[in-house]
Structure formats: structure tokens, C-alpha cells
Amino acid sequence: AQGLYLFGACLRTFLITDGKFAKKKLSEHIQFLGKEREVFHLYNNMWDLDLHLDYFVNGNEYSETLAEADGHGRWFKWKL
Secondary structure: OOOEEEEHHHHHHHOOOOOOOOHHHHHHHHHHHHOOOOEEEEEOOOOOOOEEEEEEEOOEEEEEEEEEEOOOOOOEEEOO
């Protein structure tokens, strides 16, 4: 698929150049991109410790909580 796949570590490197890029602003940017193309954003430690997948297909937004997780990924419990 020709989607845009975003992962936490990549976002920190790719989008945060001065360390001041707020989580809310990042979320708004992902939503903006999702209006024009498929976007898949897999993350934790953004709003809580859980592992989340937010994605946009055909301009529609979907959000799934995939797992409870330790903040550093040492353990997780699937919620699927």
C-alpha cells in the first residue's frame, strides 16, 4: 500500500528538530495528512502508556488501542 507509516522513534527523529514540537501539534499534523492520503501511526507514551494505532483510510479516521504496555516496551498485554 502507498500509505504513510509513522512510528514513534521515526517521528522523534523526522519531525522534532528542536525538541519543542508539541504532541498536540503532531497529532494535528497527522490528521491533516490523513485527509489527503493513507496514514498509519503506531505509538505509545503519547497520551498514556498503551500501544495505539491511529490510521486514516479514504479520509476516515480510525483509532485502536492494541495493548496495555510498559512505557518502554518491556512488556505488553494484547487487547485485541
